[in-house]
Amino acid sequence: MDQLLEILEGLQPDVDYENCKDLIDGHYLDSLMILSLIAELEDEFDIIIPTVEIIPENLNSMESMWKMIVRLQEED
Amino acid sequence: MKLNKIILKGIIFVAIFGVLLMGFSYVFEPKNNTKEAGMRQVSAKGILSEKENTIDVLVIGDSESYSSISPMQIWNEHGITSYVCGTPKQSLHDSYKFLSDCLKTQKPKVVIMETNALFRKYSLEKYFSAKAEDIFPIFEYHNRWKKLKLEDLTTQIHYTGDETLKGFHLSKKVKPAQVKNYKKKTEEVKNISKWNLYYLDCLLKLCQDNDIEFMLLSTPSTKNWNYAKHNRLEQLSQDKNIDFLDMNLVDQIHIDWNKDTRDKGDHLNYAGAQKVTEYLGQYLSQNKQLKNHKQDSYYAKWNDDYLKYQKMIKK
Amino acid sequence: MQYCEPIYFLIFLPLVMLFYHFTSQKHRWKVLLISSYIFFFSISHYLLIYLLLSTFSIHHIGLWLSSLQKERDLLVKEVERKQRKEIKKQYQKKQRFILAGAVVLHVGLLAVLKYAGFFGTNVNVLLNMLHIPFQMPVYSFMIPIGISFYTLQAVSYMTDVYRGAILADQNLGRLALFMSFFPQIMEGPICRYSQTAMSLYEGQPFNYQSVKFGVQRIAFGLMKKIIIADRLNILIKLIFDDYMKYDGGIIAFSAICYTCQLYMEFSGTIDVVIGSAEIFGVQMPENFRQPFFSKSISEFWTRWHITLGTWFKDYIYYPLSLSHPLRRLTAFGRKHLGNYYGPLLAGTIALFCVWFCNGIWHGSAWSYIFFGLYHFSFILLGNLFQPLIHKLPIHREHWLYKGFQIIRTSIIVCIGELFFRANSLTDGIAMFKKIVNDFTLDSLTNGQIFQMGLDKHDFLIIAIMVLIIFFISIARERGVHIREYISQKNIVVRWTIYYAVIFMIIVFGAYGVGYIPVDPIYAGF
Numbered sequence: 001m002d003q004l005l006e007i008l009e010g011l012q013p014d015v016d017y018e019n020c021k022d023l024i025d026g027h028y029l030d031s032l033m034i035l036s037l038i039a040e041l042e043d044e045f046d047i048i049i050p051t052v053e054i055i056p057e058n059l060n061s062m063e064s065m066w067k068m069i070v071r072l073q074e075e076d
Numbered sequence: 077m078k079l080n081k082i083i084l085k086g087i088i089f090v091a092i093f094g095v096l097l098m099g100f101s102y103v104f105e106p107k108n109n110t111k112e113a114g115m116r117q118v119s120a121k122g123i124l125s126e127k128e129n130t131i132d133v134l135v136i137g138d139s140e141s142y143s144s145i146s147p148m149q150i151w152n153e154h155g156i157t158s159y160v161c162g163t164p165k166q167s168l169h170d171s172y173k174f175l176s177d178c179l180k181t182q183k184p185k186v187v188i189m190e191t192n193a194l195f196r197k198y199s200l201e202k203y204f205s206a207k208a209e210d211i212f213p214i215f216e217y218h219n220r221w222k223k224l225k226l227e228d229l230t231t232q233i234h235y236t237g238d239e240t241l242k243g244f245h246l247s248k249k250v251k252p253a254q255v256k257n258y259k260k261k262t263e264e265v266k267n268i269s270k271w272n273l274y275y276l277d278c279l280l281k282l283c284q285d286n287d288i289e290f291m292l293l294s295t296p297s298t299k300n301w302n303y304a305k306h307n308r309l310e311q312l313s314q315d316k317n318i319d320f321l322d323m324n325l326v327d328q329i330h331i332d333w334n335k336d337t338r339d340k341g342d343h344l345n346y347a348g349a350q351k352v353t354e355y356l357g358q359y360l361s362q363n364k365q366l367k368n369h370k371q372d373s374y375y376a377k378w379n380d381d382y383l384k385y386q387k388m389i390k391k
Numbered sequence: 392m393q394y395c396e397p398i399y400f401l402i403f404l405p406l407v408m409l410f411y412h413f414t415s416q417k418h419r420w421k422v423l424l425i426s427s428y429i430f431f432f433s434i435s436h437y438l439l440i441y442l443l444l445s446t447f448s449i450h451h452i453g454l455w456l457s458s459l460q461k462e463r464d465l466l467v468k469e470v471e472r473k474q475r476k477e478i479k480k481q482y483q484k485k486q487r488f489i490l491a492g493a494v495v496l497h498v499g500l501l502a503v504l505k506y507a508g509f510f511g512t513n514v515n516v517l518l519n520m521l522h523i524p525f526q527m528p529v530y531s532f533m534i535p536i537g538i539s540f541y542t543l544q545a546v547s548y549m550t551d552v553y554r555g556a557i558l559a560d561q562n563l564g565r566l567a568l569f570m571s572f573f574p575q576i577m578e579g580p581i582c583r584y585s586q587t588a589m590s591l592y593e594g595q596p597f598n599y600q601s602v603k604f605g606v607q608r609i610a611f612g613l614m615k616k617i618i619i620a621d622r623l624n625i626l627i628k629l630i631f632d633d634y635m636k637y638d639g640g641i642i643a644f645s646a647i648c649y650t651c652q653l654y655m656e657f658s659g660t661i662d663v664v665i666g667s668a669e670i671f672g673v674q675m676p677e678n679f680r681q682p683f684f685s686k687s688i689s690e691f692w693t694r695w696h697i698t699l700g701t702w703f704k705d706y707i708y709y710p711l712s713l714s715h716p717l718r719r720l721t722a723f724g725r726k727h728l729g730n731y732y733g734p735l736l737a738g739t740i741a742l743f744c745v746w747f748c749n750g751i752w753h754g755s756a757w758s759y760i761f762f763g764l765y766h767f768s769f770i771l772l773g774n775l776f777q778p779l780i781h782k783l784p785i786h787r788e789h790w791l792y793k794g795f796q797i798i799r800t801s802i803i804v805c806i807g808e809l810f811f812r813a814n815s816l817t818d819g820i821a822m823f824k825k826i827v828n829d830f831t832l833d834s835l836t837n838g839q840i841f842q843m844g845l846d847k848h849d850f851l852i853i854a855i856m857v858l859i860i861f862f863i864s865i866a867r868e869r870g871v872h873i874r875e876y877i878s879q880k881n882i883v884v885r886w887t888i889y890y891a892v893i894f895m896i897i898v899f900g901a902y903g904v905g906y907i908p909v910d911p912i913y914a915g916f
Contacts, residue, residue, distance in 0.1 A: 027690070031738070054709050092890070
């Protein structure tokens with residue numbers, strides 16, 4: 001999870017990722033940042049994130065992102 | 077919350093709303109039938125301040141009626157008193173309203189309906205908004221908020237407007253009309269909407285109840301008249317057993333479409349109105365039992381008004 | 392029939408409420424469906440057939456996709472791990488083919504109905520310019536109401552089924568209601584199946600609070616539209632139809648007025664729409680979130696016509712920018728331009744497509760395409776310069792800077808709306824030139840501005856109403872729920888507010904003789 005935090009802070013340092021639960025709905029991460037994020041997550045964790053996973057439920061908090069990453073790693 | 081409580085609250089809310097509507101309507105309704113008092117359609121509404129029981133002929137209809145008929149001219153030529161309660165794009169609902177309002181202070185013997193209004197479209201929405209405006213004048217006069225005065229709160233309604241032209245619209249503009257196909261004959265019959273037939277029946281009943289003779293009149297217009305309309309009106313006059321005078325087919329009137337219209341045949345101007353009024357006056361004098369009031373002192377003001385009228389037509 | 396006319400909120404809506412209430416819960420959705428079709432028919436008559444065709448087809452497509460998915464899942468279980476990927480790939484290809492075909496059909500139909508005329512005229516212009524002696528026949532079709540909205544909902548439904556985000560709906564009636572629900576059909580909001588389909592179908596009993604709040608929201612929307620938007624119409628029509636007569640100052644003023652009118656009319660109508668749905672216990676997504684507090688154009692589009700923005704994001708922006716070719720571009724970009732500017736390459740291409748579509752979705756005219764690309768340019772500029780601005784020693788949280796950002800954004804928006812409303816792109820450009828070359832405040836000092844259909848009283852009312860809405864917006868920005876707030880006051884305060892709002896509409900409303908009500912600006916889409 002630390003790698004995830006590092007990636008997020010590299011994109012947008014002004015956010016409290018430990019506690020924020022509405023990264024998408026609260027407009028803390030915009031669509032350009034999401035593109036970067038997806039690319040970095042795919043690189044870092046060696047997964048492929050299909051478009052159907054790019055939804056607020058998966059990206060609104062660091063935990064939900066982590067859950068998604070773990071799930072995608074297992075599916076392959 | 078329990079349903080009964082909700083319904084009770086609802087009823088009280090609506091009741092207070094009704095009272096407020098009445099209050100606002102009272103304040104916003106113009107207290108006089110003059111422009112200064114905020115009255116709309118001052119020319120037609122002038123009938124409300126005519127001396128009681130002086131008007132013998134009432135004309136209702138749209139802009140065709142007030143462009144073509146001059147009551148002052150009829151007075152001068154035949155001593156017959158008439159008033160034109162015509163308004164732009166008048167709906168039959170408004171025609172009915174003018175007649176019923178007029179009956180509060182007048183006892184006309186003849187009501188003439190200019191037929192162009194019969195072909196006007198109407199709708200359920202217009203019906204509802206017309207009814208709302210009748211019951212609560214606030215809907216018609218809400219715009220007066222810009223010009224409300226203390227008098228609107230304190231004075232009673234009292235009509236003192238003075239319309240010398242008696243509802244006539246005087247215009248000396250000239251814009252010639254095209255006459256092609258104007259009188260082209262056809263077997264077609266133009267439709268009159270069910271709404272208008274309904275209102276016509278209401279008008280006829282009102283006239284019947286008040287011993288008034290009702291008649292239909294088509295004034296000359298190249299733009300608004302055609303044979304299909306004429307055919308329908310012939311049918312209508314036979315069905316309802318009412319007189320129908322179609323001036324478009326009366327050669328005697330001799331409308332000169334180069335000089336007698338103010339807007340390319342849509343409406344007549346003063347020259348055209350003179351001819352129409354002359355014929356109408358004769359028609360009324362010969363066919364309806366109407367008195368010549370010229371020597372009657374009760375109608376003295378009409379003679380004074382006529383002097384003013386003479387000055388106006390000279391301009 | 393339109394939402395802000397008495398025939399809707401005094402007759403149609405109460406009648407539907409009556410039937411709804413007296414129908415048993417199981418059948419309530421049918422009341423809504425029938426009312427929706429009646430509503431649609433009353434406006435577009437037999438063009439209802441287009442909506443019915445769309446509904447039938449997405450139902451079928453959804454079930455088809457769903458059956459393919461079930462097949463795949465069965466197969467996958469029976470097979471070795473290595474082969475699973477291959478099977479999934481195969482089925483995805485099949486599904487993608489079906490989805491693509493369905494989307495092309497739906498969007499194609501929309502395109503033909505709406506843009507055949509525009510396309511034909513422009514092709515002919517091009518042929519003339521190339522001196523080719525051939526002219527295409529130009530067709531123009533009658534367009535059913537709401538087609539631009541329900542087509543988007545149809546595409547989102549099918550795509551969501553394809554993505555496995557929702558299950559295909561077996562129930563044609565439920566799907567039909569989702570597509571046709573009468574409050575949303577004319578101006579949106581554009582709803583997702585997962586947001587409204589179920590609650591529409593469930594037939595909620597009347598909840599006093601929902602009905603009360605719904606009615607209040609409707610009244611608020613009517614206030615915005617009938618008092619402000621309709622009132623401004625005379626002035627705006629006068630200037631936009633005849634702009635050569637007026638100086639740059641007046642034209643600039645009219646751009647501001649139009650932006651105000653557009654916001655009041657659109658958000659007001661949406662208030663009526665969302666309030667109507669609320670009465671039936673259905674929560675629709677918000678379409679506006681105090682848009683004029685935006686500090687950038689990017690932010691503006693997360694606050695204005697929100698459901699359109701999210702639709703484009705979910706169904707065009709992400710699919711495009713995360714497609715294989717564009718992902719490779721992003722990887723390439725990150726290598727050579729760094730982590731910020733790298734993704735910007737793919738992002739910008741996707742963004743351009745979104746904004747071209749956004750522009751043309753609004754209407755078949757060059758002025759709308761220009762409008763889309765205008766906003767695209769500002770968003771792109773913002774993206775390009777953001778890292779540089781962050782390096783500048785500006786106190787970005789200071790209220791002065793925020794104020795500057797807000798005003799700057801609002802001006803950019805107003806200019807954009809000038810082009811949006813102008814009768815053509817050439818007119819828009821001419822009007823803009825006049826603002827720049829011929830700007831003067833004379834019309835204020837010599838009183839000309841008060842002789843263009845609106846007098847001092849009218850402007851006073853507009854100013855007061857805008858101020859009221861401004862304060863309400865501030866409260867909403869801070870998270871205050873106005874209707875909750877009011878409901879906690881005592882009955883005298885509450886009823887005074889209710890009567891005040893109703894009588895403000897009755898007295899100050901711009902209806903009756905001398906007024907031209909605005910055509911619902913978005914209903915032509």
